[in-house]
Amino acid sequence: MSDCELCIRSTLPILWQNKTFRIVLVNNQNIRGYLRLELIDHVKEIHHLTPAIQSEMYKIINIIEQIITDIYKPEKINLASLGNKTPHLHWHIIARFMNDNFFPESIWADPVRHNKFENSIDEINQLKQQLDLNLNH
Amino acid sequence: MSDCELCIRSTLPILWQNKTFRIVLVNNQNIRGYLRLELIDHVKEIHHLTPAIQSEMYKIINIIEQIITDIYKPEKINLASLGNKTPHLHWHIIARFMNDNFFPESIWADPVRHNKFENSIDEINQLKQQLDLNLNH
Numbered sequence: 001m002s003d004c005e006l007c008i009r010s011t012l013p014i015l016w017q018n019k020t021f022r023i024v025l026v027n028n029q030n031i032r033g034y035l036r037l038e039l040i041d042h043v044k045e046i047h048h049l050t051p052a053i054q055s056e057m058y059k060i061i062n063i064i065e066q067i068i069t070d071i072y073k074p075e076k077i078n079l080a081s082l083g084n085k086t087p088h089l090h091w092h093i094i095a096r097f098m099n100d101n102f103f104p105e106s107i108w109a110d111p112v113r114h115n116k117f118e119n120s121i122d123e124i125n126q127l128k129q130q131l132d133l134n135l136n137h
Numbered sequence: 138m139s140d141c142e143l144c145i146r147s148t149l150p151i152l153w154q155n156k157t158f159r160i161v162l163v164n165n166q167n168i169r170g171y172l173r174l175e176l177i178d179h180v181k182e183i184h185h186l187t188p189a190i191q192s193e194m195y196k197i198i199n200i201i202e203q204i205i206t207d208i209y210k211p212e213k214i215n216l217a218s219l220g221n222k223t224p225h226l227h228w229h230i231i232a233r234f235m236n237d238n239f240f241p242e243s244i245w246a247d248p249v250r251h252n253k254f255e256n257s258i259d260e261i262n263q264l265k266q267q268l269d270l271n272l273n274h
Contacts, residue, residue: 045214047202058195065184076224077182080217084233084241087213096221104221106245 001042006088012036013124016131020053021060023131025124026092031107032117033072033095035064035127044087060135061091067130068095071123078106138179143225149173150261153268157190158197160268162261163229168244169254170209170232172201172264181224197272198228204267205232208260215243 001007012024015035026034037060043049049057065077074095081091096103101111119127138144149161152172163171174197180186186194202214211232218228233240238248256264 045202045206046216047199047206047214054195054199058191062184062191065182069182069184076219076221077184078217078219078221079183080215080219080243082213082215082217082243084213084215084243106217106219106221106243108243108245110247 001088004042004086004088006038006086006090007042010038015124015128016135018135020056023060023064025119025127027119029107030101030115030117031094032097032100032119032123033068033074034107035068035093037061037064037091037093039089043089044083046081046089049089057091061093063134064093064131067127067134068093071126071130072097075103080106138225141179141223141225143175143223143227144179147175152261152265153272155272157193160197160201162256162264164256166244167238167252167254168231169234169237169256169260170205170211171244172205172230174198174201174228174230176226180226181220183218183226186226194228198230200271201230201268204264204271205230208263208267209234212240217243 010024012026014022014024016023020040022038022040024036026036072095075098076096078094078096094107101113101115102109147161149163151159151161153160157177159175159177161173163173205214209232212235213233215231215233231244238250238252239246
């Protein structure tokens with residue numbers, strides 16, 4: 001759809017993609033280890049997907065969770081599919097740390113700290129490498 | 138775990154349960170059509186679950202999405218597994234409406250309206266009936 005910001009090419013770095021999904025690094029929210037899994041087609045709700053695509057989606061989420069855990073050693077993983085503003089299916093997969101700017105609240109609450117966080121070049125390279133290794137087969 | 142609020146019996150109404158999961162009605166947040174799917178065992182992260190339990194979990198989420206859509210006709214479904222305060226696996230499955238108190242923000246943001254919402258007896262009965270029908274087989 002022409003007015004959907006996920007239907008036009010993302011300005012965020014693409015870490016991995018295939019014909020159905022892409023994974024981008026959300027590097028503009030002052031949060032380390034925040035990835036977004038986006039369906040390439042414009043579909044609103046998970047239950048509109050075929051069982052095969054749902055199954056692929058959850059397999060990818062599971063792999064992202066494990067990769068984020070290995071690289072960032074977070075306190076907790078947060079997963080969410082909201083889409084109230086952008087009803088094009090996407091998942092927020094977020095490493096949470098006790099010293100991040102929102103912990104223990106959700107990242108959609110008001111920040112309780114105001115520190116600066118960003119992914120290192122090494123972390124981004126590891127993300128790409130591990131996604132390729134685990135999803136390209 | 139004795140200090141985990143999801144390991145002790147929930148004070149929220151249980152709509153359905155089996156030996157692995159229970160579904161409760163979150164009726165204390167001023168939101169209509171807000172269900173929580175809770176793992177009965179104390180497990181922190183989704184990737185710690187076996188593939189079979191993950192698969193059952195996502196099948197239940199899909200059914201809950203469809204049932205909430207049929208009964209409430211929401212603008213959007215929101216799904217989230219956070220657990221920063223209560224690291225015992227659970228999912229928030231929430232019907233979102235354009236006139237709810239948070240739309241289009243997440244329900245963890247500050248409210249933008251201050252209206253009163255509750256589920257009708259008929260909606261609660263339909264939830265129980267449809268969960269039984271679709272999950273007990």
